[in-house]
Amino acid sequence: GQNIDQPTEMTATEGAIVQINCTYQTSGFNGLFWYQQHAGEAPTFLSYNVLDGLEEKGRFSSFLSRSKGYSYLLLKELQMKDSASYLCAVNAGNNRKLIWGLGTSLAVNP
Amino acid sequence: GAVVSQHPSRVICKSGTSVKIECRSLDFQATTMFWYRQFPKQSLMLMATSNEGSKATYEQGVEKDKFLINHASLTLSTLTVTSAHPEDSSFYICSARGAVHSSYNEQFFGPGTRLTVL
Numbered sequence: 385g386q387n388i389d390q391p392t393e394m395t396a397t398e399g400a401i402v403q404i405n406c407t408y409q410t411s412g413f414n415g416l417f418w419y420q421q422h423a424g425e426a427p428t429f430l431s432y433n434v435l436d437g438l439e440e441k442g443r444f445s446s447f448l449s450r451s452k453g454y455s456y457l458l459l460k461e462l463q464m465k466d467s468a469s470y471l472c473a474v475n476a477g478n479n480r481k482l483i484w485g486l487g488t489s490l491a492v493n494p
Numbered sequence: 495g496a497v498v499s500q501h502p503s504r505v506i507c508k509s510g511t512s513v514k515i516e517c518r519s520l521d522f523q524a525t526t527m528f529w530y531r532q533f534p535k536q537s538l539m540l541m542a543t544s545n546e547g548s549k550a551t552y553e554q555g556v557e558k559d560k561f562l563i564n565h566a567s568l569t570l571s572t573l574t575v576t577s578a579h580p581e582d583s584s585f586y587i588c589s590a591r592g593a594v595h596s597s598y599n600e601q602f603f604g605p606g607t608r609l610t611v612l
Binding site for chain 1: 528536537538543589599600601602603604605606
């Protein structure tokens with residue numbers, strides 16, 4: 385079966401660093417996405433990893449280890465506006481649909 | 495990035511009526527569109543995948559006769575919730591993907607439609 389796991393909730397302090405983990409077990413692998421979703425809004429694309437390693441994009445970085453079925457999203461210099469749900473999604477094959485995790489709700493406190 | 499619009503953004507209807515939601519890709523051709531439903535504090539649930547000019551592929555448990563999907567052009571897909579009931583109240587989100595704009599083959603999401611069935 386297809387399965388994606390990520391923590392349900394996390395809390396961090398403004399200015400700090402937080403790492404959100406995602407593990408996956410899928411029948412195939414053709415890339416992993418991270419999306420950010422604020423309450424009541426649609427998801428917005430953050431990052432994409434298809435090869436092992438770290439992809440850095442400003443305050444956000446994403447890491448992938450295909451052999452371990454593991455990814456993390458790293459958020460630096462946290463701001464209050466980073467309070468949102470972070471969704472991990474895997475493209476498991478050639479049918480172009482994504483397998484979605486349940487999302488991690490991040491609360492950034494002052 | 496590419497822009498996807500949805501209309502209406504919010505709709506309230508009586509039980510038994512049908513509601514049509516439009517999803518448009520504004521600056522690119524969407525070869526594939528996806529329709530999701532999201533209940534409060536839950537993740538996205540894929541309802542169906544549609545490719546332009548062909549029938550939509552529905553996920554297990556989604557009634558295709560209740561949720562009619564039409565992807566008549568490369569920029570427009572519609573979802574019609576037929577004979578809506580209160581349990582259909584949810585946040586419906588479309589996303590689109592096209593070969594040109596998808597550097598990472600990512601999906602671009604519309605702003606969502608909040609449906610409330612009384």
